[in-house]
Amino acid sequence: MRPWARLGFWLPLAAVFVWGLVVLLIGEDTLRETTFTLMMFVGMASSLNILLGYTGYVSFGHIVFFGLGGYFGFYLLSQQGLWLLPAAVGGGLLSGVLAGLLGLAVLRLRGAYFALATIGINEAARAFVSNFGPFGGATGLFVNFQAYQAYGGAGPALWTTFTYLWLVTLAVLLVSALVQGSRFGLGLMAIREDEDAAMVMGVAAPRAKTIAFMLSAFFPGIIGTLYFFKNGNVEPGDAFQLHMSIEALVMIMLGGQGTVAGPALGAVVYQGLRGYLLTSPLFKSLHLAMAGLFLLLIVLFVPAGAVGWLRHRFPRLRKVLT
Amino acid sequence: MRRLLFLLGALTVTALLAGGMAGAATKNVVIGFTASQTGKLNVEAIRQINGLNLWIEQVNEAGGVKLPDGTVLKFQAKFYDDESKKERVQELYTKLINQDKADFLISPYSSGLADAAAVIAQQYNRILISAGAASDSTYKKGYTLIFQVYTPASRYLTGALDLLAKMDPAAKKLAIIHEKDKFSTDVVEALKKYAEGKGYQVGLYEGYEPGTTDFAPFINKIPAGTDAILGGGHFADTSTFAKQLHEKGIKAKMVALLVAPPEPKFAELGEAAVGVIGPSQWEPLATTYNKDTAQKLNLPFVGPSVEEFNKAYQAKYKETPSYHSAGGYVAGLLLGEAIKQAGSTDTAKVKEALDKMDLLTFYGRLKFDTAKDHGLQIGHEMIYTQWQKDAQGKLVNQIVWPEAFRTAEAKLYRQ
Secondary structure, eight states: OOGGGSHHHHHHHHHHHHHHHHHHHHOOHHHHHHHHHHHHHHHHHHHHHHHHHHHOOOOSOHHHHHHHHHHHHHHHHHTSOOOHHHHHHHHHHHHHHHHHHHHHHHTTSOHHHHHHHHHHHHHHHHHHHHTOGGGTGGGOEEOOGGGGGGGTSHHHHHHHHHHHHHHHHHHHHHHHHHHHHSHHHHHHHHHHHOHHHHHHTTOOHHHHHHHHHHHHHHHHHHHHHHHHHHHTEEOHHHHOOHHHHHHHHHHHHHHOTTOSHHHHHHHHHHHHHHHHHHHOTTTTTTHHHHHHHHHHHHHHHOTTHHHHHHHHHOGGGGGTOO | OHHHHHHHHHHHHHHHHHHHHHHTOEEEEEEEEEEOSSSTTHHHHHHHHHHHHHHHHHHHHTTOEEOTTSOEEEEEEEEEEOTTOHHHHHHHHHHHHHTSOOSEEEOOSSHHHHHHHHHHHHHTTOOEEEOSOOOSGGGGSOOSSEEEOSOOGGGSSHHHHHHHHHHOTTOOEEEEEEESSHHHHHHHHHHHHHHHHTTOEEEEEEEEOTTOOOOHHHHHTSOTTOOEEEEEOSHHHHHHHHHHHHHTTOOBSEEEESSSTTSGGGGGGGGGGTTEEEEESOOTTOTTSSHHHHHHHTOOBOSOOHHHHHHHHHHHHSSOOOHHHHHHHHHHHHHHHHHHHHTSOOHHHHHHHHHHOEEEETTEEEEBOOSTTTTOBOSOOOEEEEEEEOTTSOEEEEEEESGGGOSSOOOOSBO
């Protein structure tokens, strides 16, 4: 059966489609900002899931692609005068190519060694950017407020950025679902279960892993450009925050790794909860402790994540939740 | 007939009373901001909020700000924790403006966060007073509603060189070691340019990563015969750097570092703090910012005196105010004064009042650039402090520069 013939293929896509559409139709600024943060993490977690969920390779360096790709996209935009969309795609392409090159080196490592190498890459990338002249070194780059005029003013520019982010998030979910349902995806999952056995069975593991790595790196580059454009500036400290990589991992675990809907759900729940706790008068000072407690409970009692648990508990849902 | 007249009279009185009441209506002015209550910037950020809250409390107790139409304005703070992280700042400022109906905004602490907030403020046509953010670059972006309270980064350490020239005209060799973040880099880039223009040799110019805790590699690289060591970054790293300079027994005529030395907490370093010079936006000792000076400069003096501010702050928070506290207070003071002069809370009118403003406060002079770098602080001057031992051997922070404001003569670091 073709993957798109199943209901589960369309469900996460439809949810994000309707969600973004509703925000656009309501046109309320606060809602847009909250959704922007949420959707950014849906995109980040879902793109990381293409590597982590399907191949089982845990990467702490996902933020590198967000940072470097975003930096490059922002450079194209602010220094070379490119329009937002081509600049963002440029950032994504750089991330993808970089992942391809890196993959050749680090994807030979397995398990904890791969995870450790990815932490190193994060630090290396930040150190590189802080010393790289064209990217503004430690002071970073910025766009003049006038730059937003080209998009019809600052308000419309933020809406445009939001719309692009929405489309990118849809694209991530589409690619994730296509990979999951394809022969290529099956190969990846075989690698996750037993890499040696998969190779014996004819899966070209090194190539498959590298492609998965490139796919998972492409989207953060685009998201990074959009995010930095919205901020109006970029600095090394903001671009390479290890905690964002870790948060993306947590979201995947929360929602259910290796599923399409899981990471998206995990991102919404995790960020939604944090955003709520941060601004609620009661928990304002306790939000981090509360979020920690919540995570502990999830990891202890629902290790397969929400979607994994539902699939296990209600076999009928397996058709709907992929 | 009499009854009717009585009724009419009663109605008229009621109407008049109601009219009078409406004329003296109170309006709540919401000042919105985010603050880093958690995360790496919380020491400085909390002092800044304390300062602002003190102003709000005082202005409301004094009956608020009265507008020409009789409306009395009372102020109210509305804020969220930004966790010292940028990804939340824009979301929270949008919420402050749209949901909490903030009329005016104060920036978060630190230049990076303030930059992210500035975009939102300008977009929603809100005035943002930036306190605790010194980068010059924010004002090169074409904003018209962002006003800076701090002396900009480019002038943070240049005065230390003027002081060095005074202390020892023969001193020529400098070492600059700084945190590689936006603020500190802005500072030292301007410093290096200024130093080279004055004929100094910069023998070492190195940046360290934010979060560095071991400075030995940098200290070991300081060339022999260096006269002055300048740089640093934020509180935690700069304190550690000063401590390790002392432990390594480095000899120099001057050590001038960013942010940490003016903080009262810096004294906890004990011996390592002695002789360290720091640029400060303001000091509790700076009593020369008073009405007499204002008269001499032909400027209006606004707000409490330095002594009054110190006393009130000490009474409320049981600690000596630092320049972050003063910055928070003066952000409110500035806003209140601008509203008073504009006679309105309308953004365009208050902006105009801020553009015209040139006054002296307990915090120093305040005047904004209205030309190319709109909103950049051009009136305020840095003062330089040095930790010295008094007759009893106790550590005290003295103002050593500019000469006009000094409370003690600057001493050499270690010889």
